Amino acid sequence: xxxxxxxRSEPFENGCICIICVxxxxxxxKIIDVLKREDYGVTVNVKGWVRTRRGNxxxxxxxxxDGSTIKSVQIVADLEKxxxxxxxxxxxxxxxxxxxxxxxSPGQGQQAEIHATEIDVLGEADPATYPLQKKGHSxxxxxxxxxxxxxxxxxxAVFRIRHHMSMAIHTFFHExxxxxxxxxxxxxxxxxxxxxMFQVTTKNLYNLKMDEKGSIDFSDDFFGKQASLTVxxxxxxxxxxxxLGAIYTFGPTFRAENSNTPRHLAEFWMIEPxxxxxxxxxxxxxxxxxxxxxxxxALDHCQDDLEFLNDMYDKELLQRLxxxxxxxxxRLPYTKGIEILEKAVADGHQFEFPIFWGADLAAEHERxxxxxxxxxxxxxxxxxxxxxxxxxxxxxxxxxxxAMDVLFPKIGEIIGGSQRExxxxxxxxxxxxxxxxxxxxxxxxxxxxxxxxPHSGFGLGFERLMLFVTxxxxxxxxxxxxxxxxxxxx
Ligand code: ATP
Ligand code: MN
Numbered sequence: 001x002x003x004x005x006x007x008r009s010e011p012f013e014n015g016c017i018c019i020i021c022v023x024x025x026x027x028x029x030k031i032i033d034v035l036k037r038e039d040y041g042v043t044v045n046v047k048g049w050v051r052t053r054r055g056n057x058x059x060x061x062x063x064x065x066d067g068s069t070i071k072s073v074q075i076v077a078d079l080e081k082x083x084x085x086x087x088x089x090x091x092x093x094x095x096x097x098x099x100x101x102x103x104x105s106p107g108q109g110q111q112a113e114i115h116a117t118e119i120d121v122l123g124e125a126d127p128a129t130y131p132l133q134k135k136g137h138s139x140x141x142x143x144x145x146x147x148x149x150x151x152x153x154x155x156x157a158v159f160r161i162r163h164h165m166s167m168a169i170h171t172f173f174h175e176x177x178x179x180x181x182x183x184x185x186x187x188x189x190x191x192x193x194x195x196x197m198f199q200v201t202t203k204n205l206y207n208l209k210m211d212e213k214g215s216i217d218f219s220d221d222f223f224g225k226q227a228s229l230t231v232x233x234x235x236x237x238x239x240x241x242x243x244l245g246a247i248y249t250f251g252p253t254f255r256a257e258n259s260n261t262p263r264h265l266a267e268f269w270m271i272e273p274x275x276x277x278x279x280x281x282x283x284x285x286x287x288x289x290x291x292x293x294x295x296x297x298a299l300d301h302c303q304d305d306l307e308f309l310n311d312m313y314d315k316e317l318l319q320r321l322x323x324x325x326x327x328x329x330x331r332l333p334y335t336k337g338i339e340i341l342e343k344a345v346a347d348g349h350q351f352e353f354p355i356f357w358g359a360d361l362a363a364e365h366e367r368x369x370x371x372x373x374x375x376x377x378x379x380x381x382x383x384x385x386x387x388x389x390x391x392x393x394x395x396x397x398x399x400x401x402x403a404m405d406v407l408f409p410k411i412g413e414i415i416g417g418s419q420r421e422x423x424x425x426x427x428x429x430x431x432x433x434x435x436x437x438x439x440x441x442x443x444x445x446x447x448x449x450x451x452x453x454p455h456s457g458f459g460l461g462f463e464r465l466m467l468f469v470t471x472x473x474x475x476x477x478x479x480x481x482x483x484x485x486x487x488x489x490x
Contacts, residue, residue: 026099032069035111040104044114046073047097047122049151053090055079060087064096067150070157070304074113075100082119092133093125093151139477146481146490154312157305158470158478161298165465166250168297169271172290173248178273181240181247183233185254188225189440196257197228198266229254232459233272235391235444238420241274241455242447248273250462258485262474263363263411265463267483274457280393280402280419283456284331284379287406287415291377291465292325298469299325306470314471320409321469329377332369334400337380340373341365360387363412370407378407390430392418393454404458411468417458424448 026045029037034044048066055061058079063072075098077087090096100114107113127133131145132152142149149155170180186200202222203209209217218226233249240247253270273286298306299321310317341355353362361380369378382395383403392401406415421427427448431438438445466478476482481490 028097030068031064031066031071031073034073034102034114035069035071037102037112038104040102040112042102043099043117044102045097045099046075046114048073048095050090050092050094050096050125052092060090062090062096062098064098065151065156067156070153070160070308071111073111074105074107075116075119076103076113077116077119082116086119089121089124090119091125091127091130093130094121095123095125096120097122139474143476143482150480153308155477157302157308158466158472159480160305161302161470162466162478164298164301165294165462165469168294168301169248169250169462171297172293173273176246178246178248178275179240179244181237181244181249183230183236183240183249183251183272185230185252186223186227187230188223188227189235189437189444196255197231198254198256200227200229231255232270234274234457234459235441237272237274237457238444238447238455241276241457242451242453245277246273246275260485261363262476263464263467265475265479265482265484268475268479269462271460271462272457274455276453276455278419278456279454280381280404280456283417283419283458284329284381284404287379287404287417287458287460288329288377290460291406291414294465295321295469296325309471313473317471320471324377324408324468327376329379329406330374331379331381332374333382334380334384334403335382337361337369337378340369344368344373358384358386366405366407366412367409370409370412377409380405380407385430388418390434390436391420391427393421394426394430406458408464408468410471410473411464414464414468415458415460417456419454419456422448422452422454424452 026043028045028047031046031048034046046064046066048064051063051065051072053060053062060077060079060082062075062077064075065072097120098114098116099118100116102112103115105111105113132148137152142152142155150159173180209220211217218224221227231253233251233253237247237249249270249272251269252267254267256266257264275283275286278286306318306321335357338355338357345351345355349368351362351364351368353364355365369380370376381402381404382400384399385392385394385401388401388403392403394401402419404417405413408414421430424445428438428445463475463478467475470478472478476484
């Protein structure tokens with residue numbers, strides 16, 4: 001016969017004295033689950049951090065949050081049962097374990113609250129020094145206490161959404177038969193990011209070995225040659241696509257570009273799908289389907305957090321998210337885009353940077369096309385070959401390449417991609433013209449020698465997607481511990 005021990009979180013005062021019940025006591029419930037329960041009268045246990053405490057000399061109300069949801073549960077402590085002294089350590093930031101009876105809340109919203117029978121302070125937080133005392137700290141200040149900011153409503157919401165976006169990405173590709181392909185973070189080929197790579201070395205920087213010409217000799221370094229952190233997994237990703245058919249990468253990427261903008265990090269996460277046999281049109285469709293899927297996932301899975309961010313930071317957030325999944329993205333050749341921008345200038349619109357055919361677009365130009373002209377996301381294609389990488393497929397006009405950047409409201413470029421040059425001769429020639437050291441990427445060129453095929457791919461900056469989905473304005477606020485020039489704390 002099964003032992004008569006209690007169901008999860010039922011009161012064990014029902015006479016059950018089996019060893020399991022006595023040992024486990026009341027199992028902890030996550031607050032997200034407690035708030036949905038309606039079996040009022042049972043005893044529950046919750047653990048979490050005090051957000052606020054208020055009350056009078058008869059009663060004390062504690063808002064307790066455990067991170068499982070943006071909502072805090074209200075703990076009600078009757079001061080007849082708890083002495084003022086025993087509640088002295090219940091201050092903002094303290095960690096509590098609370099047993100109590102689940103009670104239907106008399107307030108609006110019909111959510112459960114807990115009438116405390118036992119309060120254990122697991123960890124105190126001295127009110128004189130705990131930095132998160134009041135609500136409404138500035139985002140700048142919160143960056144300085146990044147070790148504690150996940151405890152705020154804002155960053156709790158952002159980081160829960162970040163998790164859900166990761167799941168959306170893996171699910172999207174997995175459902176479509178893509179394989180998650182792990183490309184290296186340490187690389188010895190700097191064909192993409194000359195000048196913006198972080199070096200990796202075990203050498204003593206104060207005692208470097210030099211050759212006769214006075215250049216550093218890396219032969220005694222860890223890898224026997226100069227190595228860096230990757231700026232993109234694309235080249236290796238292409239090797240995956242040319243064997244597994246369709247792959248994606250999702251990992252950290254490093255760029256030592258000294259650009260102090262709200263859209264650049266020195267360490268960010270990138271998603272890079274790469275697909276054999278896809279031409280540029282299919283690549284564009286994949287990018288559009290992919291972003292829409294992620295945005296829809298956020299709307300479906302992160303409603304409470306999005307509503308909070310919408311109310312607190314960006315009153316148009318939800319409307320913008322919904323409008324992106326509703327309409328088609330515009331497809332526009334670069335040359336047409338330049339015409340529109342030149343017309344805007346002729347009509348009196350002022351840009352900080354000059355605009356002409358051949359110019360690399362600045363975020364202000366990208367946002368003009370998206371926000372002012374089309375009022376929709378735009379996929380800009382067929383860029384001048386001079387401003388794009390050597391591996392992009394050349395068009396017959398001899399001037400442009402099959403590049404595609406996806407431009408988004410508030411962000412500018414969110415995705416950069418292209419159809420890849422599959423001809424060995426054209427690829428080699430373009431690499432030579434652009435000064436790419438092909439001796440380091442003989443293995444990449446080999447794919448064009450052995451069974452080459454049309455193929456395409458793109459890179460989505462994960463934090464750029466996060467900026468769009470959360471409505472936050474600064475990329476430092478969508479990654480837990482941002483790395484930017486002169487900032488590597490935590
Ligand atoms: P930008 O012109 O905005 O600097 P990029 O053209 O240098 O970007 P790509 O090399 O095309 O960027 O990289 C692919 C994607 O990675 C970009 O579309 C963007 O979403 C993201 N990305 C690039 N650089 C950064 C960065 N420093 N921080 C965060 N995300 C980035
Ligand atoms: Mn780009």
